[in-house]
Amino acid sequence: MTVEGATVLRLARGMRLREDATRARWVVIGPERLFVPDEIALEILRLLDGARSVDAIVDDLAARYDAPRPAIEADVLALLRDLAGRGVVAA
Structure with a gap:
């Protein structure tokens, strides 16, 4: 699966x-899987609602943290591409 800006x-x-x-932590659980997201991954995962595009998620995070959009976009795309490859997220 290709994960780009318009991908939902x-x-x-x-x-x-x-x-x-x-254990006072958030986890992603699934069949025979457990993923413990760090704070950044958790913020991204919370925004995955099946309605927002990757671009909308990047815009939200860039505004929320007053950070450069290109840096946020690179991190978000890298994480989501990795998670898509592992079957944790889907379009």
Whole structure:
């Protein structure tokens, strides 16, 4: 799958973002998988709603953190491409 600015993503079928209250951390769980996102990945994953494009997510994060859009875009695309390759997110 190609992940570009216009791509609209969501968590893949069977994958869930959940708070693990016992360990005080967020996790992405799925069939025979567990992914513990860092703070940056967690912010990106929270914005994956199946309606927003990658560009909209980048715009949101760039505005929220007052950071250069190209830097945010590079990080977001790298993460989402990696997660798509692992089957964690899907279009």
